[in-house]
Amino acid sequence: MQKIEQITGTAVPLPLDDIDTDRIIPARYLRCVTFEGLGEHAFEDDRKQNSKHPFDDARYQGASVLVAGRNFGCGSSREHAPQALIRWGIKALIAESFAEIFFGNCTANGTPCVCVSEDAVRQLAAAVTANPQTAVTVDLATLQVRCGALAFPCTMPEGARKSLTSGQWDFLAQLVENEAGIKATAKRLPYMSNFSAVS
């Protein structure tokens, strides 16, 4: 898998708190057997109710970094949510914090989510709004977010960071490889052998 060390691109600001997965991709678009075509439905209901939604704003088209507030991606485990964002064009997310399942789903798709302070979110969103063409860089090697003259430290759990930067975010391949370990673990779990009862 590709090593993901640094993402640079223009950004789209959405500095709201508690954006849930139902808002990112409404449930009716989960009626599908592939993830294709989800990009155009990202934030669909919010966009319909707000003609000025950043995802429809001409200035932010082509953005690859999303700047959000606290607890982004809370709610359901639907991988359709990161898939919709990725297919819209997002390659990295910056927020004050993320919901965990959403975070894991992003990592599994090679999309880094980094946390910055509330103040950094505010400054980044303001900078991007003032000048939508400014490039934003998410640097996983130095754990830094840069935007023009601004630079902020960011955090990411070390496991996720390592998997992305070493190109080992395809867990499936690694997990399957360790078949011997899996079988050995299964063997020592009493319920896997019906508690060794002779019944």
Place this chain on the structure above:
Amino acid sequence: MSGRQNLFNRVWDLHTVGTLASGQTQLFIGQHLIHEVTSPQAFQMLRDRGLKVMYPERTLATVDHIIPTDNQARPFLDVLAEEMMSAVEKNCREFGVTLLNLNDSRQGIVHIVGPEQGLTQPGITLACGDSHTSTHGAFGCIAFGIGTSQVADVLASQTMALGRPKVRRVGVDGKLHPGVFAKDVILHIIRKLGVQGGVGYAYEFAGSTFDAMTMEERMTVCNMSIEGGARCGYINPDQTTVEYLRGRPLSPKGEAFELAAKWWLGLASQPDSEFDDRVDLKAEDIEPTVTWGINPAQSVGVNEAIGAVSDFPVGEQQGVREALEFMELKEKQKIRGLKIDVAFIGSCTNGRISDLREAAKVAQGHHVAPNVRALVVPGSQQVRVQAEAEGLHKIFEAAGFEWRAAGCSMCLAMNPDKLRGREICASSSNRNFKGRQGSPTGRTLLMSPAMVAAAAINGAVADVREMA
């Protein structure tokens, strides 16, 4: 000497296969549950790589999210839903996974079916491509909601990659007031700890309030752990757990059951167990609770007024304003008396037999208010059969509720049951997010099933304790 390990850490260690290059744990998953919405892409990932399901007998499939609850004739009228049904049928057939399909009397919402069948057991790890997998923690197992890539991981390897969370003991002690239910307890906990208070944590719910609960009540509590940001929540196994599991179709039998029970009880956290954090709440402080906003922490006691925006911490005020605007409520307004258009009793939070019994008690001898559309959707076919054996459906129908077939229904409205326009719904489900119940502008008030029944009858949010 330090105290004994808590249940979470013991179970985690037992299921640790190894450490991955990233430092994350490769964790063995004892039981995997799947459903039609988050599995099709996962099976495709296996096909793309030529992989098989490693332990097909350790995965059980059911159908719930898209199931129509009135006309279930195949093919479904919704062609997309029909396509998903065909996909899950084909995938289970090809990969050797048992499917509890519509024509199987065990079908129902995945989080109701697992416990009902005795598959959810203490000390196991359990995963399902659904965030409310935390429900199963009621049995003292470690249950994770996962995304589709992880569903593929578990199918192919019976393991997944995960960092170990910290463990917070959420203690609630004392006796609940009459009219206060498990749903109120968890809504109260989320109100106190916040929707992201649990991020990074597993929640252990402990204390005399939980000890006194039935398994169904414990499931309601653990179900909404995720709504508090915790990846999973659990309650230590005790004699109540053991008795619930005795004689279930898929729980151990005979001598094995006795050995199992001994192992289960031995896993429970002890008074000297260590935790990364502790919070203590009192049962007597809990009132029948109703949400007024667009996340499950935005709630008040039924007789309480919503606070003024300035009462909330500065960081939350923007969210509070957004919620008030969307809900068309004013600060300091009372939630009680707010008119409703729809009442929904069901979901994996509150679609079990005890929930229907409590709601039926309230509905008996009353009638749903004019202009209110009221739905009762049992969580599984078994719940439906049991309710009918007890005549609950007759009580509901006489009171003007629609009696439906089992499924998720209006909890997330992927089937034809939906809010229309700006309707306000009193709901026993778990999420009041914008658009959650099928109308992008629809509004949801979360509460206990008994409170939903009271609201249906009054046509407005009411205090169930005042129903004659």
